Amino acid sequence: MIRRHIVVLAATLSGVAFAAVPVRDANGSTEERISRLERMVESRNQVQLGMQQQLSELELEVQNLRGTLELHSHKLEEILARQRDLYQDIDRRLGSGAGAVPAATSPAVPASAASNVSSADVTANVAYENAFKLLKNKKYDDASVAFSKFVADYPTSSYVANAHYWTGQLSYRDGDLANAKTSFASVVSKYPQSSKRAESIFKLGLIAEKEGQAEEAKSYFKRVVAEYPSASVAQMAKAKL
Structure with a gap:
């Protein structure tokens, strides 16, 4: 009789002990699995954020290269334009009998061709190149200020559409969507021939x-x-x- 009570008591205690143990499976408890999944999701989100940042940087690098190419192309066009003006001026002088002009006056020819490019244009070009150098050197905050100032100081420059575009790009990079939208909209509405449109x-x-x-x-x-x-x-x- 006593043995029977001992068996029943032992079975009861075993059941209590069993109930006190959390449910586990081959991969651990449910709480552990949830915690592991949360860590995996967080890690994946961090990886995606890092990839997105890298893509943004790569996109900006590609745009920088395109901007450099456009800058060089623009300079080449200016050089060719000055050469054409020089040749046309020489043709006009020769055609009007200017070939008899003494050699001492010949330096006036290149001077007249160079005068087609005003000092204001030269200053604007230098200002744009300086702003673009800041961009290439990844001094993004300084570049943003420089491009904005360029737009304000040289509104008629041939580079102003590009300056608007780069201001928009830098604002977009910084998450300033309002200013980015304003800059891109300016390119679209005001400069229909721009390569950045x-x-x-x-x-x-x-x-x-x-x-x-x-x-x-x-x-x-x-x-x-x-x-x-x-x-x-x-x-x-x-x-x-």
Whole structure:
């Protein structure tokens, strides 16, 4: 009889002990699995954020290279234009009998050709190059200030559309969507011949997308494809669509 009570008591104690142990499976307790999943999700989010930042930096690097190419192309065009003016001036002088002009007066020829480029243009070009150097050297805050100042100081420069674009790019990089939108919109509306116009329209689409304006973003992407079908940015716009 006593033995029977001992067996029952032992079975009861065993059941209590068993109930006190948390439920486990082959991979650990449920709490451990949840904690492990949370760590995995957090790690993945950090990796994605890092990749996004790297992509933004790479995009800016590519834009820098394109800007350098455009800057060199612009300089080459100015040199060729000055050469054409020089040759035309020589032709006019020779055609009007200026060939009999004494040699002492010949230095006036290059001077007249050089006068086609005003001192204001030279100053504007230097200011733009200085701002672009800051951008290439990744001094983004200083570059943003320099480009904004360039827009204010040289509103008629041939580089002003590019300055608007770079101001927008730097604002977009910093998450300042309002100023980025203003700068890109200026390129689109004021400079229809700018080489930066297609990319500015695309960036307006990205900004609208970030702001949750899906239909507006879609209209910008469609506009890029319609107006610049052969541009490289059109392929990115198609992917967004």
